[in-house]
Amino acid sequence: MTRATGCWTCRVRHVKCDSETPSCRECSSRQTNCHGYGPRPVWMDGGTLEAAERSRIKASIKENFRRVRKRQNQSRQRSRVPQPAAQAEPQFRGTDARRARFASEDRLLSPSIPLLQSITYSLDSITAYDNLQQLACDTSPASEPILFYPAADNVALFRQPTASEDNSVGNNAYEASLLMHYFDQVFPWQFPYHNPQSRTGNRGWLLQLLTKRGPLYYATISLSSLHQNAMRGINQESLQSQKAYDRHSTALQELCEFLRSEKSAELHQDELLLAEFLACSTMLMSFEVLGGGQSDWEPHLNAVYSIIIPKPPTTFLDSECWKTDNHMCYPSEDLPHLKTCGTSAGLEFLYANAIWFDIISCVSTGKAPVLPYKSWLAIKKLKMEDVMGCNNRILSLIGDIAQLRLWKEDMDKQGLLSARELVGRGQGIESQLEEEIMKLSSEKDEVCPLPNVFPTVMKSQANWISHIFALGALVQVHTIVSGPLPYLPEIQRTVQKCIDLLSARPCRCSLQGMVWPLCVLGCMAEPQSQSFFEELVSNMDKEYKGLGNSSTVLQIMRGCWGLQMGGRKDCTAAMSELNIHALLV
Known part of the structure; x- marks a missing residue:
């Protein structure tokens, strides 16, 4: 196991680890034993020993929390100036009751x-x-x-509001x-x-x-x-x-x-x-x-x-x-x-x-969408690009790809997977994606000055964002139909197109909402292209001061690249192997 996946204590707790040595901050701050980054511990058996150790860790953290809370309460009581009950801070009022x-x-x-x-x-x-x-x-x-x-x-x-509570903001x-x-x-x-x-x-x-x-x-x-x-x-x-x-x-x-x-x-x-x-x-x-x-x-x-x-x-x-x-x-x-x-x-x-x-x-759960997304996205006045940047058509096809992955896995488990049918279904989605990509590439930028108070999306930027998501979706189709092989020509071409687009990114367009395509495409990058995605996401993490899941994307990509040395892995398979359940938004 590499340090990129965190210590064994954080891994069994499913929390983010900073991988510091000899003990990570997540463990040391909670005064619990950090099991380090070495070989898999004996108790990590997925059974009774692991359950027992998890219970012990939780009990230790819970007890530490009680001690910390007690000290904080004592400190607040010592520093508190007597005042009428009606003037107490509203966020704490009524909690004990x-x-x-x-x-x-x-x-x-x-x-x-x-x-x-x-x-x-x-x-x-x-x-x-x-x-x-x-x-x-x-x-x-x-x-x-x-x-x-x-x-x-x-x-x-x-x-x-109660008589003793002023509810004004x-x-x-x-x-x-x-x-x-x-x-x-x-x-x-x-x-x-x-x-x-x-x-x-x-x-x-x-x-x-x-x-x-x-x-x-x-x-x-x-x-x-x-x-x-x-x-x-x-x-x-x-x-x-x-x-x-x-x-x-x-x-x-x-x-x-x-x-x-x-x-x-x-x-x-x-x-x-x-x-x-x-x-x-x-x-x-x-x-x-x-x-x-x-x-x-x-x-x-x-x-x-x-x-x-x-x-x-x-x-x-x-x-x-x-x-x-x-x-x-x-x-x-x-x-x-x-x-x-x-x-x-x-x-x-x-x-x-x-x-x-x-x-x-x-992409994280390996499941199909739960909601009737086709019906929702068919509503013309519901414009996803105005909320999330990616248009309805591309998002609907991403949902179809999740359905395709689940269908393939189900058929494979039953021993009924038809390569011809898989290719046919995949080509149907691929042709629609290619058509959408051609439209996005051919549409001219539209100048539409908007206020600078909030991050905004002009049509040109919405097209650019949808284009990146479409390329991520296209790589997903290729990996499902042909296998997660970074050296496949169709995967190489798609990843390179994404690199070219990212290199020509509109100056006002943030990458904050791009973690899904960056993770999907980055995981399938060839070794000579991996440094581009690694540097890009690392800079994102620094720019946003660790806020969000850019560090998680970096962890997934690096983990996937390492796992590919021993077998075929894409973004979804890598997250499963790394025990990461990330929401890439």
């Missing part, structure tokens, strides 16, 4: 809506950090999954600054190709939901706080970062409260509730991606699936905002129309996110 109420629940009731039965968050999967194992919604042993059931009382997703100057940091810095990091002059360009719906101070609010400021700390070079063990995790925990607590309540049955009837739930899930996934995106994002995506699947794409066409031909969805001063149009634009944005995550995650 909620924990006490959840701890006193004797039993859980039946689910409020059937589709939520399928949503389970185990304490291992809900967080990449062990300190979140103290979630208030944990009413079952740590080894058992938590089901979202309604509580005895009805808890609204949008909390109403400006009540806490620091939290207000975090919201500003989110809109100015974090949102462009999450969505570098978002077009502010598109139908989904008006972010007023998001601000409206944030003022409700529900789980979305806490998920957003926790993400913003962690991003801000990283930009300032504040390490994860600091008190500031601990507060970010506290807020993240609060978001999860309140989301659990809502999903336990009878109010959850109204998700499909109330667009505001639906929008906040989807937005909160997006923030929680981004929180994981910020730290490398190697684990713990899947439960949130599964929750999104369970909400979206029962709602067919045709329901969007009933919205008045969808019936208009206006380029931008800026509602009028009429309040009912304001709510309908603004929320519909928000849902359009959030559904585009869900479809994107669903299709892009397939």
